[in-house]
Amino acid sequence: MKKSTFRKAILIAVVAMISPVFMVAQEVEQTPFDTLATSVSKVQSDLNLLKKIKVTGYIQAQYQIADSAGISSVAGGSFPANVDNRFSVRRGRVKFTYDNTLTSSVIQIDVTEKGVAIKDAYIKITEPWSKSLSLTAGVFDRPFGYEISYSSSMRESPERARMTQTLFPGERDLGAKITFQPPKTSKWNFFKAEAGLFNGSTGLTSDFDSKKDFIGNIGINRTTKSEKINYGFRASYYNGGWRQSTSKVYTMAADSLGLNAFLLDYDTANYGAITKREYIGFDGQVNVDWAAGLTSFRAEYIQGLQPSISSTSVSPVALITNDAFNRNFQGMYFYFLQNIASTKFQFVFKYDIYDPNTDVKGDEIGKGVKNYDDLKFSKTNKNDIKYTTTGLGLVYRYDTNIKVTAYYDMVKNETSKNLKGYSQDLSDNVFTLRLQYKF
Numbered sequence: 001m002k003k004s005t006f007r008k009a010i011l012i013a014v015v016a017m018i019s020p021v022f023m024v025a026q027e028v029e030q031t032p033f034d035t036l037a038t039s040v041s042k043v044q045s046d047l048n049l050l051k052k053i054k055v056t057g058y059i060q061a062q063y064q065i066a067d068s069a070g071i072s073s074v075a076g077g078s079f080p081a082n083v084d085n086r087f088s089v090r091r092g093r094v095k096f097t098y099d100n101t102l103t104s105s106v107i108q109i110d111v112t113e114k115g116v117a118i119k120d121a122y123i124k125i126t127e128p129w130s131k132s133l134s135l136t137a138g139v140f141d142r143p144f145g146y147e148i149s150y151s152s153s154m155r156e157s158p159e160r161a162r163m164t165q166t167l168f169p170g171e172r173d174l175g176a177k178i179t180f181q182p183p184k185t186s187k188w189n190f191f192k193a194e195a196g197l198f199n200g201s202t203g204l205t206s207d208f209d210s211k212k213d214f215i216g217n218i219g220i221n222r223t224t225k226s227e228k229i230n231y232g233f234r235a236s237y238y239n240g241g242w243r244q245s246t247s248k249v250y251t252m253a254a255d256s257l258g259l260n261a262f263l264l265d266y267d268t269a270n271y272g273a274i275t276k277r278e279y280i281g282f283d284g285q286v287n288v289d290w291a292a293g294l295t296s297f298r299a300e301y302i303q304g305l306q307p308s309i310s311s312t313s314v315s316p317v318a319l320i321t322n323d324a325f326n327r328n329f330q331g332m333y334f335y336f337l338q339n340i341a342s343t344k345f346q347f348v349f350k351y352d353i354y355d356p357n358t359d360v361k362g363d364e365i366g367k368g369v370k371n372y373d374d375l376k377f378s379k380t381n382k383n384d385i386k387y388t389t390t391g392l393g394l395v396y397r398y399d400t401n402i403k404v405t406a407y408y409d410m411v412k413n414e415t416s417k418n419l420k421g422y423s424q425d426l427s428d429n430v431f432t433l434r435l436q437y438k439f
Helices: 002-052 162-167
Strands: 053-066 085-099 103-112 115-126 133-141 172-180 191-198 213-223 229-243 248-254 260-266 274-290 293-308 324-339 345-355 387-397 402-413 430-438
Touching: 002 053, 162 293, 162 324, 162 345, 172 213, 229 293, 274 324
Parallel strands: 248 324
Antiparallel strands: 053 085, 053 430, 085 103, 103 115, 115 133, 133 172, 172 191, 191 213, 213 229, 229 274, 248 260, 274 293, 293 324, 324 345, 345 387, 387 402, 402 430
């Protein structure tokens, strides 16, 4: 019994000693397969992640010639003193999008000779039930009208209209909006409505007062059964303002001789009050695909009350410390676009108008004022002049990446014998030759 027990003990000990060897050997045999499976799983996971990330962008290199050196211009910014022609990188955009079906995030930067700037930085969340309602928050295009959100890489003219650049400098703002649009699978997909609150400055600057601006729009976009005609219409509304830093506010009224000029409202209650900023706009587009090529008509009209300062009617991008000047304005643009048959060429005609002050015109601008009683007036100036611009262009799309644009802006300003330098039309036309690469 003792020998038998001893032998069993030795056998158990031997088995215990060699078991780890077999286990290690078994692990050695399984490791390559396990490693391969792990690697494949990791690669698949990485591929799924990469599918959600999209990198796009475009570069616009251009050469411009102006009629005169140092002109004020909205064709890519004013020309420096003593400069009547220039090379520039108008836009150098890189956009990163992470799309996770019901949620997404976007970051877009702009790289030019002027530096690096953030253009977009926002997140979007869509509810999972009807997939019709979404929330967007961050820095993004203001949801007003058509031209603001129409990408500069797609736009046929080099720049947006003067009214768009004046009312919405930088196009973007920091805020949040709610969008209602049924998914593409729905028969109601053609309907879209947006509403949001914004700082009221631009997306590139921090807020400078407590006032938040409301922007909303509602519209439709439809295509006929033949898919030969597409059309869309929209109405937009803007209601906001900014904090006044003085007790003086100027509003248009008639002086003792019946001339419209800026009437002073001096009241301590004006200090810290919010001056009203209100716009209403309408836009429409029609595209017809026929034998001569794709023909497009596009128009937008905006009118309202624009609070700014005496020296400009541009919406503020920083805290205003000057007296407030309120102006009634109106502006519009019209496009006629014609693809030339089946070629790669497209003809562009654009006409835009911006009248920063609809209460005065012509020789009334800059004319001396006559006070009466206790009413004090201030005369209008060059910033109340209306501008009309006719643009003619030819676009050549070499392929899906490269586009060449030749475009000539013919700018005509309102004249007044009472304004020095504005008794005749300024010499401020601009020719632009642009090469764009989109990826």
